[in-house]
Amino acid sequence: MYRSTQKKSAMPERGRPRTFDRTAALRQAMELFWAKGYEGTSIADLTAAMAISSPSLYAAFGSKEALFLEATDYYTRNEGTEIWTALDEAPTACQAIENFLRQTAKAYSQSDRPQGCLIALGALHKDSSSGAICDDLRRRRAENHTALLRRLERGVAEGELPTSFDSDAAATFYATVQHGMSIQARDGASRAALLATVAGAMAAWQGLSGTA
Amino acid sequence: MYRSTQKKSAMPERGRPRTFDRTAALRQAMELFWAKGYEGTSIADLTAAMAISSPSLYAAFGSKEALFLEATDYYTRNEGTEIWTALDEAPTACQAIENFLRQTAKAYSQSDRPQGCLIALGALHKDSSSGAICDDLRRRRAENHTALLRRLERGVAEGELPTSFDSDAAATFYATVQHGMSIQARDGASRAALLATVAGAMAAWQGLSGTA
DNA sequence: CCTTTTATGTAACGATCGATACATAAATAT
């Protein structure tokens, strides 16, 4: 019933080789889930976009749920990575947050891709979507919050921010702003509109950090 | 094919009277759509929650889509109304925004109701959900943005805010924060966590308004 | 009374959902 999902290419090939590019098919599936959500994407939609038959889909990915989980993993590794590198590489916490939000605005408004974030919008209703799907996305969102928290705590550790700075509250605030930007982007907001939100969020920095 | 949907109770009753409370059934439908989204809620789910048969549902509400539209209208008229009265009744724009956000935090974290906002979370994927559904929610979100904008413009007109104040950018920012709070609430955030976001958003006020 | 009108309950419609059985094809292993 279960089969290993990821062959590290070193594995010698037994049996008939597959006639499609597994990674390319996965990318197509990701884009479809990204645009239509988990519930809104059918197997028929997927097989059409991936240009394979349903038995091939199930042989290669296991199930719709497993395919979604693998697609979100692919998404995490390949989309919007500038957002998180910006967070870590900026010299100050303030610049880190601002670059984080600016990269978010940029990534969420790319016209050649679905707008907003797959992690934020892919499956929000636990009662209906497969619980595992919803929990996985929730866990990834929590990881994003943690990444923000770590960067802010680093700012405190480095003396940039006062020890009284509430890193957790600030991380929650900026993560929430980012989530809101996904819905804003889905509503067709321009990049300028997203950047207006970024400006608003950064206007909070002085108040939060107690800096002049 | 079409039938009038809203009898203002003055209409004399012809034919067999319905045996269920239409408004109560609508409220049950609203709660289900609120919890599970449009796509995630099936007719079977609805008839079970409303305690009526599917022919009764169709006779009374027309279709799943029409029922959703009516349910969102009911939601708008009956849920979270404090949010918008707070916006209009506060004496200053600053207090209006803060009360708006605090009422949002309160409404989105009520334990006896689905968390977050039906308008924000009910149908985000236009490609899959009925287009009319998605457009209707989008329109309602735009109306919310407009309400914020009007209140801020009033602050400018009353001299509370400088004429240089960018009401539209600020309205966009605060609307986005509110949308993010819906996702945050869906992730199980406590009321305290939502209020941390409110504090962050209000910390932006000084920077946005140029006030001390 | 009878007709008209509307609601209810049972039962089912065609379409689509996610997922597979089966036979066949193409590769390696012995």
Next chain:
DNA sequence: ATATTTATGTATCGATCGTTACATAAAAGG
């Protein structure tokens, strides 16, 4: 050459989707 292993293509599974036909029940209008 034969066996083994894996992928493909066709065709379809039972379940559920939103929706409706149909006969019956309960009210008002004539």
